[in-house]
Amino acid sequence: MANANNSCQTNAVWIVVAAYNEGSRLANTLKSIVDRASIVVVDDGSRDNTFAVACGFPVWVLQHPINCGQGAALQTGIDFALSRGAEAIVTFDADGQHDPADLPNMLEPVLSGQADVALGSRFLGAAQNMPWSRRLLLKLAILFTRLTNGLTLTDTHNGFRVFSRKAAEQIRIRQPRMAHASEILDQIAKHELRYIEVPVTVRYHASTLAKGQSSWDAFRITGHLLAGRFWQ
Amino acid sequence: MNLFQWITISGLGVLALLEARAYLKNRQPIHVLREFVWLSAIVLILFPWLTTRVAGLLGIGRGTDLVFYAFMLLSTGGFFHFYGRTYVMRRDLVELARREALRTATAGQGLDAYVWMQNATEQSRPDRAERVPATPLVAAPVPTTRSPETAGHTDRENSQ
Numbered sequence: 001m002a003n004a005n006n007s008c009q010t011n012a013v014w015i016v017v018a019a020y021n022e023g024s025r026l027a028n029t030l031k032s033i034v035d036r037a038s039i040v041v042v043d044d045g046s047r048d049n050t051f052a053v054a055c056g057f058p059v060w061v062l063q064h065p066i067n068c069g070q071g072a073a074l075q076t077g078i079d080f081a082l083s084r085g086a087e088a089i090v091t092f093d094a095d096g097q098h099d100p101a102d103l104p105n106m107l108e109p110v111l112s113g114q115a116d117v118a119l120g121s122r123f124l125g126a127a128q129n130m131p132w133s134r135r136l137l138l139k140l141a142i143l144f145t146r147l148t149n150g151l152t153l154t155d156t157h158n159g160f161r162v163f164s165r166k167a168a169e170q171i172r173i174r175q176p177r178m179a180h181a182s183e184i185l186d187q188i189a190k191h192e193l194r195y196i197e198v199p200v201t202v203r204y205h206a207s208t209l210a211k212g213q214s215s216w217d218a219f220r221i222t223g224h225l226l227a228g229r230f231w232q
Numbered sequence: 233m234n235l236f237q238w239i240t241i242s243g244l245g246v247l248a249l250l251e252a253r254a255y256l257k258n259r260q261p262i263h264v265l266r267e268f269v270w271l272s273a274i275v276l277i278l279f280p281w282l283t284t285r286v287a288g289l290l291g292i293g294r295g296t297d298l299v300f301y302a303f304m305l306l307s308t309g310g311f312f313h314f315y316g317r318t319y320v321m322r323r324d325l326v327e328l329a330r331r332e333a334l335r336t337a338t339a340g341q342g343l344d345a346y347v348w349m350q351n352a353t354e355q356s357r358p359d360r361a362e363r364v365p366a367t368p369l370v371a372a373p374v375p376t377t378r379s380p381e382t383a384g385h386t387d388r389e390n391s392q
Contacts (some may be wrong), residue, residue: 041340042333058342062333068326078328080337174323 013037013107014086016077018070020092023048032100033092040072040080041094049050073181076174082168086113089168099201104159106162106198115196116167119153120160125199133219134204145182149189155199157181160200165195200203237277246273 011095015037020025020107025044030053033039039059043051045067054061062076081089081202092098102120127135138157145156161184163171170191175183188195235283248270255263265376276283292298 045329055338055340057340059340062344063338064329064333066325066329070330072326072330076333080332080334083334110245163349232303 012072012087012111013090014016014077014081014088015039015082015090015092016042017092017094018073018077018082019046019050019054020044020051020073021046021048022094023050023053025095026050027055028057029092029094029096029120030059032096033103033183036100036103037090038081038084038086040077042069042077044070044073050115050200055066069175069180070174071173071183074180078163078168078173082165086168087165089163089165091159091161095205097202098160099157099203100112102160102198102200106160106200108164108195109198110164114194116164116193117195118159118162119155119195120199120202121153121197121199122158122200122202124197125155126201127204129204130202133177133206145185148182149186151185151189151195153185156185157177158200158202160202167191172190233278240277241274244270244277248274 013036017026017029017033017035017039019041021041022029027043030039030041034057039057041057041059041061041204043054043061043063043228045064051061051063060080062080064076066074077091078089088107090103090106098120098215102125106118106120109118138155141156142153143152145151159181167188170193171187172185173180173183187193248267251263251270255267256364283298285295287293287295287298289338290298291300334381
């Protein structure tokens with residue numbers, strides 16, 4: 001664990017935070033991780049003060065001129081981190097759902113070379129205040145993933161991930177919107193990357209639930225995935 | 233011929249001629265396909281009983297049903313065609329936005345000192361000194377609110 005803790009302090013580890021209209025929550029999230037690694041915040045064409053809030057921290061800030069979706073924002077941040085020599089890239093939600101205390105545990109397998117990708121799992125860890133409908137939806141997503149790409153995971157749509165440099169270079173997120181989570185898993189299977197699930201804590205708040213995906217979005221995401229496969 | 237036939241056949245005839253001219257100009261197969269569509273329409277309007285005959289051959293029964301089914305199939309095909317084009321266009325637009333964001337990266341407040349400290353740590357490690365560039369950074373003036381004007385101004389000032 002000491003290895004992961006030390007690497008957090010250097011340019012080896014980059015945290016990518018994709019933010020869209022997160023002006024009210026971004027500051028707390030950045031405060032909790034700012035001293036742990038190099039950070040790039042991708043403002044995905046927000047209408048609020050997300051950009052200004054991010055600029056108030058010692059982080060890199062990239063701004064999409066239009067709202068492109070979380071997948072595109074993550075790919076932008078990953079490209080930037082790679083260009084700056086990142087050895088490990090963390091994707092971290094801007095809304096404060098993830099616990100920064102999980103960061104060393106997430107980094108350890110990737111920095112030690114045990115895995116190419118570390119995937120956070122709230123079902124191995126803890127999911128606080130998760131509504132039953134969300135739980136059901138995520139379980140269905142697990143089944144969908146198992147059927148489509150054969151990966152056996154306990155949590156398929158957790159935004160807390162760590163990619164090694166090799167994995168980040170191989171994975172290209174082409175799904176701009178929320179279907180990127182499934183696409184990343186497809187590419188992990190396609191490139192035969194070594195992956196590991198790490199228990200993490202995800203905290204649900206009323207505000208994040210209000211902004212987050214609705215159950216009906218599952219159908220839209222499936223449509224985007226199918227369209228993405230058809231129109232390569 | 234009735235008035236409807238005169239009007240539609242005249243219009244379709246012009247389209248068929250333009251299509252033929254376009255094909256002779258660039259020899260693209262799409263023009264042959266379109267020419268076939270226009271000529272088929274002309275023939276079917278001139279000889280309406282042909283649709284009934286073709287419908288009978290296909291086991292549909294009525295000519296109007298055949299036209300309706302053909303319309304439905306073409307509409308569905310057209311929907312997927314245009315959805316695909318919109319999808320690809322959207323993806324290109326996203327790529328453009330991403331490149332613009334990467335080109336205009338902005339250093340947040342205090343990042344220059346922060347990165348200098350990190351780079352100093354990195355340079356002291358011989359295994360990483362070549363890989364991680366010690367980039368000199370200039371922190372951006374931080375806008376107090378986000379408006380298209382201020383955001384654009386800040387971005388351009390910091391583009392490298």
